Amino acid sequence: MYVHRDLEDKFKKVADSYSVVALVGPRQSGKTTMLKELMKGHNSSYVLFDDPDARRLFDEDIKKFMVQYIEGYDLAVLDEVQYCKDPGSKLKYLADTGHRLWITSSSEIILSKDVLSFLVGRVGILRLNTFNIHEFLRAKGYKVLDEEILKRAVWEHTLYGGFPRVVLEESIEMKKEHLRNLHETMILKDVSRSFSIENIGMVERLSKYIAVNSGTLLSYSNMANALGISYQTLRKYLDALRKSGIIVEVPPFFTNRSREITKQPKIYFLDTGLRNSVAGFYPREMDGLLFENYVLSELIKMGLEPRYWRTKSKAEVDFIVERDGKIVPIEVKLQAKPEKVEKSMRAFIEKYEPEYALVVLYSGEKGEKRVNSTNVLFEDIEGLWKIMSH
Incomplete structure (x- = not known):
């Protein structure tokens, strides 16, 4: 059963204005469920960084990661980005190639200056609570x-x-x-x-x-x-x-x-x-x-x-x-x-x-x-x- 979230309309507006949207909130607050609902109708890929293979490739070779997981899609949803090493520069690389990114994090570590400095002016940040x-x-x-x-x-x-x-x-x-x-x-x-x-x-x-x-x-x-x-x-x-x-x-x-x-x-x-x-x-x-x-x-x-x-x-x-x-x-x-x-x-x-x-x-x-x-x-x-x- 999917329950409509009050944040959905605001998320759509932010996604129309920014090439990267970061959705932050506690674990199991419904971030993935909401994004999968909003992905419908988009030519999109979904990557969960709980998967060690996807995480390793993202950390070690962002170009290969892009070819394997993102190329050919208009939108990429990258779930639980906080598990990746130094994600800021890699997210910038993906955004520079013209890909729209929706990213999630169960930790506000993704909002650190080290990450956001790579995405200044290009990222919209929203919080989804329980x-x-x-x-x-x-x-x-x-x-x-x-x-x-x-x-x-x-x-x-x-x-x-x-x-x-x-x-x-x-x-x-x-x-x-x-x-x-x-x-x-x-x-x-x-x-x-x-x-x-x-x-x-x-x-x-x-x-x-x-x-x-x-x-x-x-x-x-x-x-x-x-x-x-x-x-x-x-x-x-x-x-x-x-x-x-x-x-x-x-x-x-x-x-x-x-x-x-x-x-x-x-x-x-x-x-x-x-x-x-x-x-x-x-x-x-x-x-x-x-x-x-x-x-x-x-x-x-x-x-x-x-x-x-x-x-x-x-x-x-x-x-x-x-x-x-x-x-x-x-x-x-x-x-x-x-x-x-x-x-x-x-x-x-x-x-x-x-x-x-x-x-x-x-x-x-x-x-x-x-x-x-x-x-x-x-x-x-x-x-x-x-x-x-x-």
Whole structure:
């Protein structure tokens, strides 16, 4: 079963404008499936660099590779390019010969300056994450969406995440098995292989530490001490986990460094199902930090870059995003009433006077309240999408 992805139309427009399109995203987020769907009707070749013969030829003799795999086709799809050695110059050679290229990578290592410098002005870069809530609903076949159906859908989407294979699997045990296997593969292939990290056991310990503490303020030095590794090693491992699409680091929002505290990021899993699997615990009901992680994931899938706000006086707003040049504060609540706006949100409104603010609800009454000149909107996840992605 193919599930239409929201990114498809944008991909087609970018592909019309650039000779090379790079599609980056976590392993098994649906990159290959989407490209194979979009390849239909094109005179195209497909090469998967998990194949050692294809990878060896690409690495050692790009001219022979072109003759064997690409010549005679209008379009070449090169899958999992991150496994190749120094791909930038070779991709440039193929593009110089007039071939259109669609390339994928499960690691952001492909976005390094060493690769992109060869393709300046010729490559369009897009990210495909796991299913967002709209794609999840599409995959599940929901036609009518009332409040209770949406709440159940959000719960399942939060519990098991948005990896297409996991979403489409009916068996709960098989969902969990897919997530276990997926995390092992991501650590072995994307983190260890792509970033030359040998201590896989320590990376697994680090990812579990983050899963258990997801969404809390984490001190790098405390993390390093808890795991018994150096600060430099910790940063290397975190960088590999982030570039492999496993975790997201959310930096602080501040304009006054002395009063708006800390450079420490909050760290989340990009997919809440993977987070639950790695933590070794699937909760029986929604909790605040898990729903916060879920909303963060949806904001990322909208193409936004969330930050958080915290002051020395302990005022804190979960996420601050920028849209159309305007800042929008976002609080995440399991339940809240529109007549009640929290002190921290009021403090942010007093200081920055945003045009509007959002309180994202798992359940409860939607509505709005005016605070000074700011309109505070109480919305569910569907309302968040309508407001932030229109």
